[in-house]
Each structure stands twice: as structure tokens, then as C-alpha cells.
Amino acid sequence: MQLSPNLPTGSESLPRLDKGARAWELEPHGHFWRASFMAMGSPCELLCETDSKADAQMLARIVINEAWRIEDKFSRYISGNIVDRINSAAGADIKVDAETAGLIEFANLLYEMSDGRFDITSGVLRKVWTFDGSNRVPSESEILSIMRHVGWDRVSWTRPVLKMPKDMQIDLGGIGKEYAVDKVTGLLREQTSVACLVNFGGDLAVTGPPEQQASWQIGREALQGPSASPSSLIQLQAGALATSGDTRRYLLKDGIRYGHILDPTTGWPVAGAPASITVAADTCVQAGMLCTLARLRGPEAESMLVDEVLQYWCTWP
Amino acid sequence: MTRKKNASISATLATATCALLGTAPAAPVCAQEIDRWDFDTSLLYYGEDNSRVQDASIGLLATRDFLDDRSLSLGLTVDALTGATPSGANTQPVAQTFTRPSGKSVYTTPANELPLDDTFRDTRVALTANWQQPLGRMYSFNVGASASKEYDYTHVGFNARLARDFNNRNTTLSAGIALAMDDIDAVGGAPTPLSPMLDVGVLSNRMDSESKDVFDVVLGVTQVFGRNTVAQFNYSYSDASGYLTDPYKIVSVVDGITGDIVPRPPTPGVDGPSHQFLFEGRPDERVKQSFYGQVKHYMSGKVLDASYRYMTDDWDIESHTLDLRLRWPLGSERYLEPHLRYYTQTEADFYTVGIVDGQVLPAYASSDYRLGNFDGITAGVKYGWKTRNNHDFSIRLELYQQRGDIPANLLIGNQAGTVSYPDLDAVIAQFAYRF
Numbered sequence: 001m002q003l004s005p006n007l008p009t010g011s012e013s014l015p016r017l018d019k020g021a022r023a024w025e026l027e028p029h030g031h032f033w034r035a036s037f038m039a040m041g042s043p044c045e046l047l048c049e050t051d052s053k054a055d056a057q058m059l060a061r062i063v064i065n066e067a068w069r070i071e072d073k074f075s076r077y078i079s080g081n082i083v084d085r086i087n088s089a090a091g092a093d094i095k096v097d098a099e100t101a102g103l104i105e106f107a108n109l110l111y112e113m114s115d116g117r118f119d120i121t122s123g124v125l126r127k128v129w130t131f132d133g134s135n136r137v138p139s140e141s142e143i144l145s146i147m148r149h150v151g152w153d154r155v156s157w158t159r160p161v162l163k164m165p166k167d168m169q170i171d172l173g174g175i176g177k178e179y180a181v182d183k184v185t186g187l188l189r190e191q192t193s194v195a196c197l198v199n200f201g202g203d204l205a206v207t208g209p210p211e212q213q214a215s216w217q218i219g220r221e222a223l224q225g226p227s228a229s230p231s232s233l234i235q236l237q238a239g240a241l242a243t244s245g246d247t248r249r250y251l252l253k254d255g256i257r258y259g260h261i262l263d264p265t266t267g268w269p270v271a272g273a274p275a276s277i278t279v280a281a282d283t284c285v286q287a288g289m290l291c292t293l294a295r296l297r298g299p300e301a302e303s304m305l306v307d308e309v310l311q312y313w314c315t316w317p
Numbered sequence: 318m319t320r321k322k323n324a325s326i327s328a329t330l331a332t333a334t335c336a337l338l339g340t341a342p343a344a345p346v347c348a349q350e351i352d353r354w355d356f357d358t359s360l361l362y363y364g365e366d367n368s369r370v371q372d373a374s375i376g377l378l379a380t381r382d383f384l385d386d387r388s389l390s391l392g393l394t395v396d397a398l399t400g401a402t403p404s405g406a407n408t409q410p411v412a413q414t415f416t417r418p419s420g421k422s423v424y425t426t427p428a429n430e431l432p433l434d435d436t437f438r439d440t441r442v443a444l445t446a447n448w449q450q451p452l453g454r455m456y457s458f459n460v461g462a463s464a465s466k467e468y469d470y471t472h473v474g475f476n477a478r479l480a481r482d483f484n485n486r487n488t489t490l491s492a493g494i495a496l497a498m499d500d501i502d503a504v505g506g507a508p509t510p511l512s513p514m515l516d517v518g519v520l521s522n523r524m525d526s527e528s529k530d531v532f533d534v535v536l537g538v539t540q541v542f543g544r545n546t547v548a549q550f551n552y553s554y555s556d557a558s559g560y561l562t563d564p565y566k567i568v569s570v571v572d573g574i575t576g577d578i579v580p581r582p583p584t585p586g587v588d589g590p591s592h593q594f595l596f597e598g599r600p601d602e603r604v605k606q607s608f609y610g611q612v613k614h615y616m617s618g619k620v621l622d623a624s625y626r627y628m629t630d631d632w633d634i635e636s637h638t639l640d641l642r643l644r645w646p647l648g649s650e651r652y653l654e655p656h657l658r659y660y661t662q663t664e665a666d667f668y669t670v671g672i673v674d675g676q677v678l679p680a681y682a683s684s685d686y687r688l689g690n691f692d693g694i695t696a697g698v699k700y701g702w703k704t705r706n707n708h709d710f711s712i713r714l715e716l717y718q719q720r721g722d723i724p725a726n727l728l729i730g731n732q733a734g735t736v737s738y739p740d741l742d743a744v745i746a747q748f749a750y751r752f
Contacts, residue, residue, distance in 0.1 A: 028453050028454035029385070029454070030385050030386055030451045030454065031386075031451070031454065031486075032454075033454075051454075051485070102336070102337050102339075103337065105333075105336070105337070106333055106334075106336075106337045109329070109333050113326060113329060113330075179337070179338075182334075182338050183338065185343075186338065186340060186343075189343055207343070208343075208344070212486070213386070215349075217351070217382070217385075219383075233350070233351050233353050233382060234348055234349070234350050234351070235348065235349045235350075235351050236346075236347070236348045237347040237348070238343070238344040238345065238346060238347040239342070239344065239345065239346025239347060239348060240346065241348065280346050280348040281327075281346050282331065282334075282342035282344075282345055282346045283334050283338065283342050285330075285334045285337060285338065286327070286330050286331060286334050287346075289330055289334075290326070290327065290330065293326065304326070308326055308327045309327075310327065311346070311348055313350070
């Protein structure tokens, strides 16, 4: 509800490469201005604590341009970008730019740290696994045939050149959103002292505490979608929160629940993993990767987070 | 944060993230989970001397925070009241007998003692609910409801308030309204105002349940002056209408020369009042206006909280209230807070110590000491401390002294020697715990 019809809710649009106009909105939200838009398949928002609409617009443009730049560059759905070129190289060498190399380097490290369970070539498993709440568990032979196209160890990576066997694909979606949040937050810090919160589909970071209320308040259910059980309210003054998990995405067959996190070393969902984990860390990338690494450990997820002396919130199915 | 020896995952990730983003984190993460529910609990004892009113009260306020500065609070208070209150009848050099409010029996006050109605005993349960939320960027809004029930009184109320920030949020203007609809089911039935106290078993002057409505409007401005001072000013207008009389208070019928209460011939075989008393009668409307100012000033750790209220109404009562508190920190976890409050009021224009026998009845009359001319002083201290897990405790101890006088022009004949304002001393002790 708005009391003043003069309060702006202007929507503007920026050109997009292939899918027509991308819309965004700026509207007052409590003590903040809130810019909202879609990127990387998720609802995204910027909250900034300023009374000036012009300042809010300026900050929103920074955030939106960077988010859409990263999406355009790394989305596996956009033809012609670096990910598409790698995925369609059919065994040829691809030389990548420095930013892409940084992400691949980072993914390579995660692969090693997770004993092969974090694997950017595992996206093709989604061809046989669709977590829609049904009982359609793929057959062992379906899984085996798709597993022939999975395995980072079969990719040759010598910075800046990547050589990947034909019929394999990489997907940077497991890092992209967190990476975008941190990049955007860094840009905001350079541009303004206004307190900002950047939330891309539940992965979020803040530039600092808001003046009016000492900390940002984040409901954990807001990080997980409306079907998650309402639980914690988290106050954040600095740093980032990321959440891994979606309580709605699973399969159920013969009384066995298959959560949506897949182990690329077996081709099967990780058994006994938490439904969702939220971790607080200095950056959104760290928080997000800790969530993912923990969930890949299945029932041991929490003990890893405890050992790491992390602040986390865990929901079991 | 200390990390365990084998905690290499976070450290490795931190280094790799630095390389990926090309910068070190701007600041270490600072996050806490907050309790969605806050509970304020309190135990309060209020005791008047000479076995007058004693009140033991338990209070619970639960507040739930939602996102975006929205909050819900729910309150419950249970009071157990016992003791006696001055009935309004004058002290006499002879014993006086009164019919109880129920009309079922009598009680006697010895000579030279202040007549107290000792049937005062009640349990009160009160509930409140309040919802607060921002509206747009500059407004905040809250709505609430309240209800309470005691043996002879039922209250239902609603309130709403809208506030808007201005001037970089240094100024807040607010407007609020409140509506109360109360029912009075007096013990034995509410008496017809200014009708006589009758014999036991005679309830011909009693009425069914009565009602009272109160409408309040409050306009306020809050102003921040620099980092250390915030001030508030409120104007409030209150209109109460309906049965505003206290059904248990009485007025003496006195001799026009001596001022003594006129004896009442007994009805053979039936208990009844020894003297002539009338049930009090007040106007059926009361309009109050009050002006309230408060300043909170922070000075190197100490907080001074000073407020003043001026109230005037169409019953001719004027009052002034001055309230001072100083919160004095003792280290970071403890504080001491002395409190001093001074209150003074003039009597209502229908306040009297007796209606002269044989004269035409006035439109309104009351001898209720609360409508008289008196001063009250409250002095006390609160001591509070915070536990390691951020729970707050406090203990408050206060003494209240109320002294009044009856204007000389109201006193007739012997009354100057026998009738005086019923002074009051009380102690207030409170224990509060917030978690």
C-alpha cells in the first residue's frame, strides 16, 4: 500500500542481447529504495538506504548492468558467449579471457577440495534427473550412459587454454550467482557509502550496516522460498549469506527421498543431505561454496560446518 | 574467530576467493540469529498503608519481530486486588453503619475512624494486541486492540496511530486515536446517582449494567536535536461519556449548621445505614485536554529523562506532573536509575464533603478523594543488570506519598475538626525480566 501517489515506481528497461527488453523496478521499501529485476533465473534485488531517488537509480544501474553482464557472459543458455563456445568446441582448444580463467581456476580448486564432488561438468546429469516431486528415478543404465560425459579430470586446463572432450559441457551456474553478488557489492563499495544489500535469489551480501536500524534483518525463509518452514531471523551487519537447497526439489520412490544435490562421482543424489543450508561468511562466494561443499557431504554436512567454526543454519528434510 | 587446526577448507576458500574477486573482503562477516520472540515479564506489588488497596500484578508482553520493521506484540496482565478504599463518607465522633454495595449486609466503622469500604476485592485480566509496520518510505502505522475483564467491569478498546518522518528523519509527526467501550456491572447494580443508601435487601434505586465510552485523539511531534537529545511534545484530547460515576462511592448528608452527618431513623427489624448517605453522582461527560513534553538527554553515558504534563478538564480539575529519571550506568552491564515524580491537582467543581440536609440536591456531587485537591510524590530507584546471554533484569522500589487538603470554604461547623483529606502512603515493588 502506498500513501502518496507521487512516490515513484518507475520502471525502466535496458537493452538485452537476445530476449527483448529486460525490465526493472524501483520502489520505496520501508527506509530503503528497492530495485528489483530478474537475472540468472532468479529474482534479484538491491536495497539501498538513501532518501534520494536519483542516488538509488544510479546504484541500481550499477547493480543491474553488472548482473546482466555476468549473466550474458556466463549463462549456458546464451549462444555465442564463452560458455557456449567452450561447450560447442567439440574437443578443440579454447583460449579464455582472464575473468573466465579466474572462475575456471576457482572451480578447479573446488573439484580438488571436494574429491571430485564439485564438478562444473556435472550439469548434463540434469538430462536424466528431474526433481519435480514425482517418482521418476532414472534407471542405472540411463545414469551410466550420461556419466560418460561427466568428469572434470577428463578436461585439460592449462590457463588460459581449456580443452574438453566432445559431448561434455561446463556450467558455471554453481558459482555464478555468488560471484555476481560479490562483484556487484564491490562496485557499490567503490561508488557509495550508502548502506546496500544485494540479494540475488537468496544469495546476498551487504556493504555495511544500515544507519536506521544497525543491522539488516533477513528472514531465512526468504532465502528459501515460501514453502520452507519459517525459522530464523538473521541480523547481518557485514559480510554475506548464501543458501543452498530447495525443499521443493526432490523425487520420492519406494519410500526413498532423493534430494536434488547430485554427486557427480556416482551420478546419484547425495544421500542424507540437509534440505537446505545457510552459511554466513565474509563473501558470498565463500558462503555459497561452503554450503555446497557441506551438502555434498550428506549426513556429515553439519559436522563439517561445526569443524570449520562457521555460522550456519541447517534444515533437514 | 579462531579456527581449528584442521579447518583448512574455509582458509583455502578464503584465499581462492580473494584471487577470484581480486580483492580481500571489505570486512569480516558479522551476523547473528535473533530471537523472533521477545518476552517482557514483570511482577509488581503495590501496597497502601492501613490495609487499604493491595495489588499483586503479573505482566507478560510477547513481541514478535517480522521482516521490514513489522512487529506484533501481545500482552497479558493479571491483577489481584484486595483491601479497602475510603467510601467518601466523613469521619464522625460516633460509629457509623453502612449497607454494603451488594445490598445484602451492613458494616460498621468505629467512631473517629475514616469509613472504608472493605468489600474491595477483585481479579482483573487484561489482554492487548498491537501490530506495527512501515507504510511506504516515510510512514509508520500501528493498530491495536485491548480488552479487560474484572468482576464488575468490562473494557474493550481499539487504537490506531500513523507517524511520518520529516527532515532527514529528525522530525516525526504522529496522530493517533483510541476508542474504548466499557461496561460497568456494579455489585448489586449501579445505584441511581444521588439516590440514598437504603436498608439491606432494598435495591429499588439500583440500575442494570451501565456503559461508558471514551474517545481519545493524540497529536505528537518528536524532534531529534543533535546526537544527544531527543524531545517529544504531545497534545491529547479525551472525551469520556456515559456512566462516569463510581458506583461504590457515597456522599454524606450533613446538618447545615454543625456539619455532622444526619442520623437516619432505623427501620424496625432490618439492618440499614445509621446515617444519611447518598450515592455519588458525576456528570455523564468529561472532556480532558493535556499537553505533554518530554526531553531525553544523553550525557557521557548517563541518560536524563524529564517530562512534564499539564492536564485540564471540564470538571475543573487541573493537574501538573513532573517526572525525572536519571539512568546512571555502573559499568557496561549494570545501571541505577533514580526516579522522582511530583503530581498536583485541584479538586473537581462538584467535589464536596457533604450535601446539606434539606437543600435542593446539586446536579453532581462526589466526595471521592481522587477528585479532591492533593499532591503526590513518588520517589524510588531502579537497579538493572544484563546477563551474559543478553537477558535484562531489573528491580524497582518506590514510595508514594499522597497528601491533600479540603478547601476551607467546603467545611461546615464541626467538619473543620473532624473531616480531613484521607492521606495515603504506598509502596511499589517491581521485578522485571526480559528475555
